[in-house]
Amino acid sequence: MTVVSVLTFAMLGGGVLLSLVRLARGPSLLDRVVATDALLVIISAGMAVFAALTRNPTVVPVLVVVSLLGFVGSVSVARYIGGMLLESANDGRPAAAEAGTAEPAGAAEPAAAGRTTTEGDRT
């Protein structure tokens, strides 16, 4: 049992350390978001391993909270970065290419309509 405990927590701790390395080194904010998500999931897995190895079910409600918190955190930071986009008012498509044809009620031009549908597929 001690061997199993040491092995499992060593592997989980290795995963935590590697995701902390990515969290420190990550060149962009999205790398850090991904690393934080993985870190929270590994932490919840470690608590589940603790609950299983000691047959101690008191930490299990914390697991639900941590898993939901990781999801909410990563999604909110991703939406925040999406709001930081320069062209976010135009929903991510380049504003200069749309400058000639972008009519707000533009069903009159078929080229503009076709472009709008393809861009809509992209979003």
Place this chain on the structure above:
Amino acid sequence: MNDVDSVADVIAVACLLVGAFFCLTAGVGLVRFPDVLSRMHAGTKPQVVGVLLIMTGSAIRLVGSSVIWMLLLVAAFQLLTAPVSAHMVSRIAYRRRHVRRDLLLVDELGGGPDLYRGDEPADAPPEEPAQAFVESQPDQGTGAGDGKA
């Protein structure tokens, strides 16, 4: 601390060990992969498998108590939320050009005459701040286009 004394406990311990190994794999992939999309692939998929295996092992070990439904709830939440967060992170990564395009095998959004290159990373300073500011204002662009047409 209880000992391993039955076949179910052996299965549970095997599930815990394999799940912990998948979590270690997720960490290794998170460090070694080159860009955001592949790191996210490493950070979500083995992660979900590892958490599912660990929840299975914990449920086998904790059988008889009332928290098994909570473990099942955690597994279901993981299955529901991991694709959503991965989709949002990858969409923002594509729009902010954090994608190594030379490593992509299939790029269904790019190629062709109207290459969708994505936005500049907005936290980095743009090369020409004045032009970037003008391009970020859609009303002025449409007004100029209508005036010329």
